[in-house]
Amino acid sequence: MSLPSQLDQVFVLLQHWVAGLFPVWLQPFVATVLAVVGIVASFPAIFAVTTVLERKGLGRIQNRLGPNRVGPLGILQPVADGIKSLTKEDIVPFTADGLVHFLAPVVLVVAVFLGFAVLPIGRNMVLANMDAGLLFFFAIGASTELSVFMAGWSSRNKYSLLGAMRAVAQMISYEVPLLLSATVIVMMTGSLSTVKIVEAQGGFTGFLPHWYVFTPWGFAGFVLFVIAALAETNRSPFDLPEGESELVAGYFTEYSGFKFALFFLGEYLGMFSIAGFAITLFLGGWGAPFSFLGFVPSWGWFFLKLLGAIALFIWLRGTLPRLRQDQLMNFAWKFMLPMTLLNLVVAGAWRFMGEGPFGGVTRWLVCSAVLLAAYVLLGRVLMRHQKLGPRSYRYAE
């Protein structure tokens, strides 16, 4: 085996070698445990790095320094934060529902970790290569809504409950465009398996890759997916559920110590997994961006793309102001939903307009024109009916 391919498979070879030390009947079990340990160790490590990068990046955007006291350039800040959250007192409100209050962060973190099971991190590097992997991810993602509700309801705090209701309404609304924008990929690949979706984007034309984002429907789907993903993970500009100027901290107001850290962890891990799926679906997964860069290990490409996605999310957070509740809902149902439905039709048209030199050019022009026209028209119509003054309330005055 040549050196690049050995480097590419280094974790797989390591797993096989360690599993080979055990008796045969124990080997599948040991191999699975090793893969799980790899996931459970690496993504929280990225989380620790991301918290520093995010605070530093936001500091830069807001023209200040950010954390710079712990260690050189403040890079040991997550260690200090971790020790702090471990040693802080765990306060449970007197009237809170003890069991549900305890279970909520646990359910959130477990559900979010399960999502990584079907994420292809590199060549041959997926924990469970399921026939319906994508469906598994969305099914698991749906159960995080319940943990948010459990946290908000069990705290017996009106800010918590309001935050939880906002979060659940938002997540349910944006789940529809999230699923529909991913459906386009399933239509074109003909499979729900994440591994097959990555393999379908594997080829190169000249030195350019066959990523789905480089097609009209793929680009529209990617943008819609990322917007829905931001809303689904409660990231800015969709962070109303924890809008600190209105709701203290939303559904985890009454959490302290390590439980608060678990919510923080769950939120960031949710962001990583959904960004990982955006990469898998639209950006070629672990594939190299140019044919001559194939010698870099596949997992290296995946994590580089993941860091790029995180940088984009931090940039958006530092740039965009928070939406209002009515703007959020209008955007979901009047812009996102029609666009995703139209994108399904466009993808179907793309599929049946053929590959040839004539069909190839026409389908590019027709599909791009339809999507662009719909984008401009929907945007114009939405803006015309947008009342940008103070909101009038029907029931609360």
Place this chain on the structure above:
Amino acid sequence: MIPTLFGLTLPFLILAALTIAGAVAAALLRNLVHCALSLTITFAGLALLYLNLDAQFVGFVQMLVYIGAVAILVVFAILLTRGAGMPEYRSFSSNWLLGLVLAAATFALLAWAVTLSLPASAASAAPAVTVQGIGVALMTTYVLPLEIVAILLTVALIGAVIVAMPEAKSAKSPSAGKAGAQ
């Protein structure tokens, strides 16, 4: 080999116990939100039972629809109708005997139907159903039922929007609006 008990595998027994425990808790707990959350455990147990039977698609859809949507809907309905802060309810209704008879009758009917539909040779190999196979069947053989369900759901959605819409027309005919409000 997987160890068995009464001819049932250990994973099946664990999942069955979890499912039944959730259902019993949903019936007996006093706080309605606790009941809804226990019901969610039952939904999850059912999904895992489907997965245990190698029915990936049904298992995941059970999770997506029941845990992701139905449980949330139940919880919202409880909070919007009764409020969050009233924990005590009687766990037995006044006509529990009638309920027991109805439940027993439903169980007997289902059990009868299931035993009738069992194939003669119980040991026949399980059919290998892939997600792709389900998709092809839905798009070819069963496309008409699928479309009918789609239309039904769209009608329900539009109906819900119309019910929830603010009465904007009342400004044009104030008398009708007032009559409606009274």
